[in-house]
Amino acid sequence: MRIDRLVAILLLLQRRGQVTAAEVAEELEVSERTARRDLEALLVAGVPIYAVRGRGGGWRLVGGASTDLSGFTATEARALFLAAGQAATETPEVRAALRKLVQALPEPFRGQAEAAGASLHVDAQRWGSSPIQHRPPRFLDEIQDAVIRGVQVRFGYVDRDGGQSQRTIHPLGIVAKGSAWYVVAHTDAGTRTFRVDRVRTVEPTDDPVHRPEGFDLAQSWREIADEVERRRTPLEVQALCAPGGMGLLRMLLGDRLEVGRAIHDGRVEVVIRGHNEYALAGELAGLVEWLEVTAPTGVRNQLTWIGHELVSRYGGAADVAEWEADAARARRSQGPKP
Secondary structure, eight states: OOOHHHHHHHHHHHSSEEEEEEHHHHHHHHHHHHEEEHHHHHHTTHHHHHESTTTTTTEEEOOOOTTTTGOOHHHHHHHHHHHHHGGGGGGGHHHHHHHHHHHTTTTHHHHHHHHHHSEEEESSSTTTTOOOOSSSTTTTHHHHHHHTTTTHHHHHEEEEOOOOEEEEEEEEEEETTTTTTEEEEETTEEEEEEEEEEEEEEEEEEEOOOOOTTOHHHHHHHHHHHHHHHHOOOOOEEEEOGGGGGGHHHHHHGEEEEEEEEESOOEEEEEESSSSSSHHHHHHHHTTTTTEEEEOOOHHHHHHHHHHHHHHHHHHHHHHHHHHHHHHHHHHHHHHHO
8 A cells, every 4th residue: 555545544543533444535535445455454564453343333543532653562663664665765745754654653663663664675577587486485574573673683594506504694674576585685795685585594683783874775776686687688789679669679678678869760779688699689589670680790690590580481482582682682782891
């Protein structure tokens, strides 16, 4: 749910004492179904509200109409800000709402509430074709708790090659990348990421986390993800794309596409990243209607081979001869390379 609606519902409950889903829907200009789902999400997140069933029922804050937000326990305050999650960084209005909510909390709870709100970053796009994990990893809650409390963690870890080690880290935040979970941590070797599903044991310590000055979880993850993508897709292709194909190109390539300027004929300069020449040529062959690859030569040669194979398989002998004649004329027109 959106954090601005969450705050609005809580303030509405505080003001009226009891509300129905229909009243919330009318007040917030959303559907009754959305209002009911938001109220249930608050309940599941641990916010101190409860439902009164039957005629004359509705939703109330625990403690009645006199309860205010300063009545939250530490656990409830953390749950509230965890429910806010990624929305805290969406707009200035959302950030302002969170600041007001923090001021309504008792002083001992504010630090952990703010830490909870900043402990999670959501990156919805998966790594390539990585498999979907349907359940959160085993030690996710323990690691996120250490992030919120600001304490170091000792854990057993298995790397991608199966090597086992014991590590002590300064956990700085949790990132959900598609369906995979990572902990971003400060270590003796600098900022590192660890997949939470590879953690085998967790032992929080009482030692405080050393947080790099100016650390921002979302910005740090963008830099990490960009570096990982560069390693996963080291090949860069330069191409020109017709304006009508840009939407399809963005949809198919996502973060692997960089868009440049438009040239004199309206086509747009683009850079496309891929794993290798063969795989990338196969991927781009279906976009020939809109896309002209200009470099590197290896990808252009792969596309030429793909075109020849397609004509050979699906065309007759005359088609093959015509294609080969056209290819020869094209080579001659290009002249010798400088």
